[in-house]
Amino acid sequence: MADLSNDFVGIKSPNPFWLASAPPTDKQYNVERALRAGWGGVVWKTLGEDPPIVNTASRYGAIQYNGTRVAGFNNIELITDRPLDVNLQEIKQVKRDWPDRAIIVSLMVPCEEDHWKAILARVEETGADGIELNFGCPHGMSERGMGSAVGQVPDYVEMVTRWCKQNTRMPVIVKLTPNITNILMPARAAKRGGADAVSLINTIQSVVSVDLDRMAPEPVVDGRGTHGGYCGPAVRPIALRMVGEIARDPECAGLAISGIGGIATWRDAAEFISLGAGNVQVCTAAMTHGFKIVEDMASGLANWMDEKGHATTGTFHRAAVPNFVNWEELNLNYKTIAKIDQDLCIQCGKCYIACEDTSHQSIAALRDDQNKRRYEVIDEECVGCNLCMHVCPVDDCITMVEVDTGRDYANWTTHPNNPMRKEAAE
Amino acid sequence: MTSGPDITTGRVSAAELASSFDDIHPPLDRRTALIEASRCYFCYDAPCVEACPTDIDIPSFIRSIATGNVKGAAETILDANIMGGMCARVCPVEELCEEACVRNTQEDKPVTIGALQRYATDDLFDHGLQPFKRAPDTGKRVAVVGAGPAGLACAHALARSGHAVVVYEARPRAGGLNEYGIAAYKVPNDFAQRELDFILGVGGIELKLGMALGRDVSLSELRQNYDAVFLGLGQNHARALGVEQEAMSGVLNAVDFIAELRQATDKAALPIGRSIVVIGGGNTAIDIATQTKLLGAEDVTIVYRRGPDHMSATWKEQQWTQSNGVRIKYWAQPRRLIGWPADAKGTALKEIEFEYTQLDEDGRLTGTGDTFALLADQVFKAVGQAFVPTAIEGDRSSELLEMVYGRIAVNEDRQTSLPDVFAGGDCVAGLDLTVQAVQDGKLAARAIDRKLRA
Ligand SMILES: Cc1cc2nc3c(=O)[nH]c(=O)nc-3n(C[C@H](O)[C@H](O)[C@H](O)COP(=O)(O)O)c2cc1C
Ligand code: SF4
């Protein structure tokens, strides 16, 4: 049986599944329920200085897609609205009662060294395993010069990270905001500041929908709305890409990554880990289904690892990173074409109309001698774009088959159409 | 000791009746409709559309439901099939659109097109919306004979195009089989009437009730007074069993009883036998059997002379009546009606003798010679209906009206041998279904419109 135990920058937990800093980790009661359910660790809901902030009603908006609820999730909540003392006391208690779990404290205080110094001392006193610097909150806090207002300025990221490293023995994880053009800038800054790890992504600035009756962005608070932070399944591809960019960046080498964003299943976790994450954090999936989902995440990951022969997550950690390259490094002589399995085909015609209307007119709509619909790929026309495969509602009915072009690997850098091509090395 | 038939009223309580005659398939609510709509793949050249006799653009209307454009969905449906609401309730979808749905191939469970169609059209009716506007008056007048699905569909389409339509209907109420022929539990809450009001709501349609062709008005007169005529006469004759003594009391026509039941203000007031035998294999047989069972008959048996696959009632309808406690006996035909000893009122039915049947080597139905008898207080004949052209006989016009296999001959435009006379529905050849009648009426109206504008 695969070993799921996790060592993230020296912080140990029985599995790589942590709860992200958010309502599920806002207080002892929730956190204890989570740990009982089997979560490997938690990042406590972000602490700030007293007096605590106040939150609005309501706080959430959600995207439904084809009957699936909470396909994307949006919140206008701020950091914890409970007094600092209460939180610290509870953290201390939880760490004492659950010594084998990772208890990380998320922090956000004004951008001055004294403030950080003061709070770090108090967090250290709880026995917590590490801190996460919340430079990511995209709403409310950034207007006060905290959260993503800091995360969007690499120099500030570096400076605050350095203050923290200088003022605590605890490992420092810097949580990055995705609301920035190039995620490498703050990641490299965190590294320069001495961060042990980065965690990403925090939420993406968003307006989840407009209430067309009240004519206001949702969630509507007494007739008005504001932009919020977007998360949940919809953001996973964005998060995955950002994690991968940092993982393959030579300047970020050695910087650990805690993957966050839309993770809901063991498969999501396996993907993040293979693309560079040392562990993963979950928020929306837990808020949608409760803490019990961790059971399947753990057993699913272990079963998959057994099947693939991975004894620990270490053996597939970063396994996909070398294959994540720039476009110009892709082989232009590689060819695939679509193949339709006529036995599986249900004759919905979706492949045909997608290719006919919007791609390369490479599928023929035919009728057989019994006037039954039949869709066939015109091999010579197919460019191998895989649109048909994606729109086909039947698993494995359309597959992309490799075709031998008889030509060796060659990419854009040497392609005759490239005005800036390099001469191929002889 | 029993000495006569056990036929009585009020076999079930009013409360039981109310629940058993409620909707057989409760309508979808918004949530279930959205989930169901999301199952539709929005197929290209969708097989379901091809299987719908009225060519409703099914993927488009389902997509409109999914996007929350329910009114748009209803418009798409009603534009192709003005009785989309009724069809959603009565179409044998398991042999039409839903049978063709690609989801069957994939997972044996089609998108429930009929239920979604009902969801959209109900919504429009519930909001009292009228999506159709009459075109400016053309000054042309068309007579429609028969206010059933074919006649009303034709009338609506013509009125929409700006023609003035007068509908002649022999019965006291309009609707045809929708009003008189469909089982009560398929159309609770007076749906047929609401649909009729909706159809008439477009304007330009005048109803003349109690006016029978051949009695109160002749085809020649209509041809003289109108620019075109549409005949939606339906079938007017219930077939006989062809055994002796069919006039015996207790031997009834299923269609008559179903009509009575639809018109009854108190269903419990209809006399129902303890033991009932239904003879036939179509929708009517299923409907009469199920309804008499719901009205409190103890034993109801359908006897059909061929096997389950030969029945024109679909497998689903057979299952449905069986799940209501009706027994179906296949492969037997009636031989003899046996009565109680005659009294002053004549002879009343006691039992029926059947002979087992089989197919011979040439595939012809033959009796085996073996028999059995079933006790029956009432027997309902549901062996089909026919079109008897008495209404159009003995008048110069109708002499020229060509017939094929006992029905009025029409071409693709539903035009008869008389160029200004069109016909559709059960009085012409084709599927005897509401949805087919609607299509006939629609196609005839298009052709008439083209002709009148030419
Ligand atoms: C309601 C809500 C409150 C959140 N509050 C915080 C917070 O206080 N501090 C923080 O670092 N991230 C906060 N987040 C962001 C999450 O920790 C996480 O980064 C983000 O939701 C992406 O993960 P997910 O897709 O699994 O939800 C919050 C998210 C939500 C939905
Ligand atoms: S009219 Fe009848 S056959 Fe046509 S789509 Fe509607 S339910 Fe199906």
Ligand code: SF4
């Ligand atoms: S065949 Fe089924 S899935 Fe395809 S369009 Fe029709 S209802 Fe939708």
